[in-house]
Amino acid sequence: MELDYTSEIAVVEGDLRRAEIDKIIARPMEEKPGKKYLIALTISSGALLIGALCIGITLFLGVGTWGNNQPVGWAFGIVNFVFWIGIGHAGTLISAILFLLRQKWRTGIARFAEAMTIFAVMCAGLFPIIHTGRPWLAGYLTPYPNQHGLWVNFISPLVWDVFAVSTYFTISLLFWYVGLIPDFAILRDRTVSKIKKTIYSVFSLGWRHSNRHWQHYEKAYMILAGISTPLVLSVHSIVSFDFATSVLPGWHTTIFPPYFVAGAIFSGFAMVVTVMIIVRKVFDMEQIITLNHLDRMNKIMLATGMMVGYAYAMELFIAWYSGSEFEQFAFINRVFGPYAWAYWIMVSCNVFIPQLFWFRKIRRSVPIMFVIVIFVNVGMWFERFVIIVSSLHRDFLPSSWGYYTPTLIDLGILLGSFGLFFTLVLLFAKTLPVISMSEVKAVSKGAQPSHIGVHHE
Amino acid sequence: MSNNKNLYGVTALFDNADEIINAAREVAKAGYKNFDVNTPYPVHGMDRAMGLKRSMVGFVTTFLGFSGTAFILLFAFWAMSIDYPMVIGGKPFFSFPAFIPVTFETTILLGGVSTVIGLLALFASLPSNNHPLHDTDYMKAVSADKYGIVIEADDTNFDEIEVTGFLQKLGGKKIHSINKPVKENYPVLQPRFITFLIVVALLVSALTYITLNKVVYIEPFNWMTEQDKVTAQEKSVFYADAFGMRKPVEGTVAKGYLPYPYKGQLNPVETLPNPLLPTKEVLELGKKKYLAFCSPCHGTFADGDSHLRGQFPNPPTLHSQRGRDFSDGMIYHIMVNGQNIMPSYESQTTSEERWAIVHYIRALQRAKNAKLTDLEEVKKEPVVNAE
Numbered sequence: 001m002e003l004d005y006t007s008e009i010a011v012v013e014g015d016l017r018r019a020e021i022d023k024i025i026a027r028p029m030e031e032k033p034g035k036k037y038l039i040a041l042t043i044s045s046g047a048l049l050i051g052a053l054c055i056g057i058t059l060f061l062g063v064g065t066w067g068n069n070q071p072v073g074w075a076f077g078i079v080n081f082v083f084w085i086g087i088g089h090a091g092t093l094i095s096a097i098l099f100l101l102r103q104k105w106r107t108g109i110a111r112f113a114e115a116m117t118i119f120a121v122m123c124a125g126l127f128p129i130i131h132t133g134r135p136w137l138a139g140y141l142t143p144y145p146n147q148h149g150l151w152v153n154f155i156s157p158l159v160w161d162v163f164a165v166s167t168y169f170t171i172s173l174l175f176w177y178v179g180l181i182p183d184f185a186i187l188r189d190r191t192v193s194k195i196k197k198t199i200y201s202v203f204s205l206g207w208r209h210s211n212r213h214w215q216h217y218e219k220a221y222m223i224l225a226g227i228s229t230p231l232v233l234s235v236h237s238i239v240s241f242d243f244a245t246s247v248l249p250g251w252h253t254t255i256f257p258p259y260f261v262a263g264a265i266f267s268g269f270a271m272v273v274t275v276m277i278i279v280r281k282v283f284d285m286e287q288i289i290t291l292n293h294l295d296r297m298n299k300i301m302l303a304t305g306m307m308v309g310y311a312y313a314m315e316l317f318i319a320w321y322s323g324s325e326f327e328q329f330a331f332i333n334r335v336f337g338p339y340a341w342a343y344w345i346m347v348s349c350n351v352f353i354p355q356l357f358w359f360r361k362i363r364r365s366v367p368i369m370f371v372i373v374i375f376v377n378v379g380m381w382f383e384r385f386v387i388i389v390s391s392l393h394r395d396f397l398p399s400s401w402g403y404y405t406p407t408l409i410d411l412g413i414l415l416g417s418f419g420l421f422f423t424l425v426l427l428f429a430k431t432l433p434v435i436s437m438s439e440v441k442a443v444s445k446g447a448q449p450s451h452i453g454v455h456h457e
Numbered sequence: 458m459s460n461n462k463n464l465y466g467v468t469a470l471f472d473n474a475d476e477i478i479n480a481a482r483e484v485a486k487a488g489y490k491n492f493d494v495n496t497p498y499p500v501h502g503m504d505r506a507m508g509l510k511r512s513m514v515g516f517v518t519t520f521l522g523f524s525g526t527a528f529i530l531l532f533a534f535w536a537m538s539i540d541y542p543m544v545i546g547g548k549p550f551f552s553f554p555a556f557i558p559v560t561f562e563t564t565i566l567l568g569g570v571s572t573v574i575g576l577l578a579l580f581a582s583l584p585s586n587n588h589p590l591h592d593t594d595y596m597k598a599v600s601a602d603k604y605g606i607v608i609e610a611d612d613t614n615f616d617e618i619e620v621t622g623f624l625q626k627l628g629g630k631k632i633h634s635i636n637k638p639v640k641e642n643y644p645v646l647q648p649r650f651i652t653f654l655i656v657v658a659l660l661v662s663a664l665t666y667i668t669l670n671k672v673v674y675i676e677p678f679n680w681m682t683e684q685d686k687v688t689a690q691e692k693s694v695f696y697a698d699a700f701g702m703r704k705p706v707e708g709t710v711a712k713g714y715l716p717y718p719y720k721g722q723l724n725p726v727e728t729l730p731n732p733l734l735p736t737k738e739v740l741e742l743g744k745k746k747y748l749a750f751c752s753p754c755h756g757t758f759a760d761g762d763s764h765l766r767g768q769f770p771n772p773p774t775l776h777s778q779r780g781r782d783f784s785d786g787m788i789y790h791i792m793v794n795g796q797n798i799m800p801s802y803e804s805q806t807t808s809e810e811r812w813a814i815v816h817y818i819r820a821l822q823r824a825k826n827a828k829l830t831d832l833e834e835v836k837k838e839p840v841v842n843a844e
Contacts, residue, residue, distance in 0.1 A: 018497065018602035143536065151536035155545050160558035167566040174573045186497070189600035205577060205584035206591065209599050211481075211507060214499040216580040219512040220572050227518070227572075231565045238558050441602070442498035449474040449502060 018441045021288070022186060025435045028283050029187070033430060036282060044422035051416005054409045055130055063133045065409045072392045072404035077131035078242075080414055082384045083267070084124035084421075085165065085239055086260075089232055090268025091117030092172060095179075096228035099221075105296060107439040108289050112279065113272050114176040115432075119424040120271075121169045123417040128161075130413070157241040164238040171231055175224050178217075181207050182438040236264040243387065249330035250391030253318070259311035266304035266350070267380035269297050270373040277370050279429060288435055295363045301376065302357040308383070309351035330391060338403055339390040346386050349379020463636045465589035466492075466609040467620045469629025470598055474500050477604035480627045481506040484606060487623065491612040495590070495599040517575035522568025529563035530556060589637045598631075607635070713807055717793050728786020733809070735816045743817030746810045750802055751818075759821045770798060775818060776825045788815045 033041075058065055068075045091113035098106040129135045141162045143152045152159045184204035191197050207213070237257035244256040253259075273294060280289040319331035334343055353375045356362045363369065394401045428434070441447060471477045474496075481494050485508045494503060537543070538550035548555065577583045590596050590607065599605040606629065608620050617634060624632050644650065669675060676682065687693055691701040710716070719725040733739050748757070754772050756762035761774035774780065783791075792811045795801040806814070 022601055143532070149541060151541055153545060154533040154537055154559050155548060155552055155555040157558075160562075163559045163562040167562040167569075170566060171569040174569055178573055178576070182498075186600045189597045201586050202584075206586040206588055207581075207583065208493075208588060208590055208596065209495045209497055210581075211494040211496060211499070211503045212509065213581040213583075214496070215504050215509055216512045216514050216576055218499050219514045220576040220580075223515060223518050223572050224569060227522075227565050227568055230561075234558070234561055234565075238562075241558070438498040447474060447498065447500075449478045449500060 018444060018447070021440050021444060022190065022437055024285060024288060025433050025437050025440070026187065026190060028430055029433070030191075037426065037430065040282075041423065041426050044419050044426060047415050047419025048423050049416075049419070050412050051414075051419050054412030054416060055126075057409055058130055058413070059135070063131065065407060067404055067406040067410050069402055069404060071395050071400050071402050072389055074388050074392060075404055076406055076410040076414060077127045079381070079384045079388050080417055081124050081127040081131075082239055082260075082388075083381050084120045084127070084417065086236065086264035086267045086380065086384075087271045087421075088117040088120035088124065088168070088172070088268065089236060089261070089264035090272045091115070091120075092168075092175075092228050092232040093265055093268065094272070095175060096225040096232065099225040100229060104443045105293055107443055108293050108435055109272065109276060109297075110439070111176075111179060111436045112276065112434050113268075114172060114179065115428045115434075116268075116272060116275065116421075116425065117172045118169065118176060119421050119428075120268075121165065121172065122424070123421050125165060125169070126417065126420070127413075157238070157245050160238045161242060164235045168231060168235045171224070171228055175228060178221060178224065179436055179439070180432065181205060182209065182217075183433045183436060185209060186437050187433065233261055236260045243391075248391055248395070249319075249324070249326045250334065250387070253315060255311055255314055255318070259308070259315075262304050262307035262311065263350075263380060263383060266301060266308055267377065269301045269304070270376035270380065273297050273301070273369065273373045274377065275425060277366055277373075279434060283429065283434070285435065288440060291364050291366075294366070294369060295360075298357045298363040298369060301373070302354055305350055305354035305357075305376070309347075312347060312351065326396065329394075333394055334386060334390045337390065337394065339386065339393070342382050342386050342390065346379050346382040349375040350383060353379075464610040464617065465635045465637045466607045466615075467617060467624060467632060467634050468590075468593075468595040468605055468607045469624040469627070469632045470595065471604045471606070471629060474604065476628060477606065478502055478506045480606050480624075480629065483627055484608065484623075488614055489608055489612050491609040491615075493607050493609070495596070495605040495607065497599060497602060497604075500604070512580070514572060514576055514580060517579070518568045518572045521571035521575075522564050525567030526560055526564045528567075529560050533559065587638060587641075589635050593633075593635060594631070595633060595635065713809070715808065717803075717808075719790060720793065722790075722794070725787070725790055728784050728790050731785040731789070731812050731815055733812045733816060735819070739813045739816055740820060742810060743813035743815070743820075746806060747814050747817045750805055751814065754799070758825065759818060760825075772799065776822055781822050781826070785812075785815050785819070788818060 066076065068077070094106050094113040095110040095117075099110070129138050132138065141152065141159070152162075181204060184200050185207035188197055188200035188204050191200060237260065240256035240260035243251035244253055246252060276289055276294065276297075280286050316331055316335070319327045322328075334340075353372055356368070356372060362372075389404050393404055469480070471480055477494060477496060478500060481503060484492050485506065492507075494500075494507060496503070533556045534551050542550050544550075595605055595607070606624070608615065608624070610617075621632055621634075687701040689702060692699050693701040696703070719728065751759075753765060754763045754769060755775060756764070759775035761772050763769065763771045789811055791799070792802050792806070792814065802811070
């Protein structure tokens, strides 16, 4: 396929009429669920149930059912938290940063990526809460006037985390909902079912596509994009502060904030591509989520993958250059120690394998890219595992060295978080427009005035 | 003006973006103020064509966002430095760099939430599901792929026939007059129904209150009060004797209560040596205890001049030769056992206090039996101290 990179690629392939766009996007909501969909939902909700069971066991018997030990006190709970928070970052990047950069191609994937952000943050939030051992006391994390006369410690990175993640979730949800309002109005006017109409009317808030509203809407959308951009960068920076502000070799690193953000975008895009490939196939949306989209996302993955590779190299260099023997030991132990297997899985999946994206044929081949993004997902999970477990398991005193092995409960909760994520994604794909109808219409062919005889602003 | 008081406005549909932007410009040029354009997505340049002013949403964001900044900074300052100051990591109470993350997040949170609420409630006056345009073919068309314009009846220049003609001239299709919806009477707002709701609410609250507080009392969080341990005076199901509180091991001696070996002996053959040295602290303790327990009968300076003025037989002076010849252990022995009509002072004083009293009595005896040569010793003292 010949591509002309000098001009903007059409977002929508072919000459779709605007009413047809509505039809394609609304089809999953208007049809009865197919067999494939029900099988997928069964698998994901099965995984969710296993996770729920494991969480139930954890709550009943305590965190002792996990593999956490001394010295590895932070293990799967925090690994999974950081992993899921990272997944979320792609959504905001696509919806906010690419919006500010006027990248029109984002419209096809923005809604889905935003939904994935919200679901991923939900999965992430689960882990620290159950890790506390008394999740019913999670309210103590917020500063509220209480009978103890105590406030939260505003100097603690863990409190920063609470503020960052809850703000991120709220803003992502609002951003997503604001984008959905015009689509709810479209669905309201399309549907013939009375129940659906009531539901859509409530959520559309009576949107009338009025230009007097569009004017404020576009402005507000741009502001939300503008404030989400520093927000998304701050969230993973603050998550990295949980580690960077400690004095543990392997964690105490100033490169952590940018390194974590790049890694988050990298893993998030891998997850978006994974889910997109499935969705465009299952719901016949190849014309709206085109190969061009996947191609561009693969390019971003190539770039962020190399940033992550640079960070790995720089960590090793600084460990040597610092002259601190504890720092040096932490990294030699990471690369050649008991957890070397995890380190090399991480490096292969995150640095070596994505290099295949240099080839355009591979970037545009759906099966190959699917395999690569799965590797990236695995690799990025292992990155967090390596950072947390390999830094903790051998600290300053050799007498307190240990080895961490997850228990079945740990693995069950991890599986459950994937179950939760994919169940929510599947339910979303069936109940809400997975692609923004109004935005795609706005960038389809002939949607904007030609400005003949008009002074252009 | 139109005769139809129920008229909301006249709508017209257009097929493409060029037509609608042209129509909007013409309508604005013709002097209409209360008109609106409905398009399935925002059409570029429409704000200019309609002659709209700049959107002010940004001011809401800025104002509330920075209010959030100020609020959380002041709050963190107040909580960490005034309400509950605590030194954490050796940092100052108001450690500004460490407050930046929370301040930033709160700014974004307030800015974002206020933008959305401002947009929907303030600028778009939503929700409004009873707008006249809802459920019309016009709305269904602009929702999908048509571009519509509506000139409202409350515009000062409005005239139904004239407007219809004007829109036709602009190339509008499917021109319709839209009436305001008939005002609905909501049965849920009838006073009888509302009274019923209030009564139900009160009943449910009262019953819940009585059930939860008077009939059964459920403590919400009871893991501190309800613990699996035996508390004082509680019956034990574990021990055969059913005592929850256990006795100490046989022969256990409490700290400071070593048993006195010569207890009950009238004239002990041997006594204990004084374990304390006559330091300043010991003498002060001895003085305090002597004045409290001994001086009522023995007198302030141990002269046997009781404060009780004969209500209780006066003891002899402690400055007699016999008294001065007592060993430290013997005086201690008398305090433990009592002598003649003097009762035991074992329960009033601790062992350490008794030995301190012994030292104090020795000091009194020495002072009452001073010799002239002692004066010379006293005179020497400054010289000794100077060395």
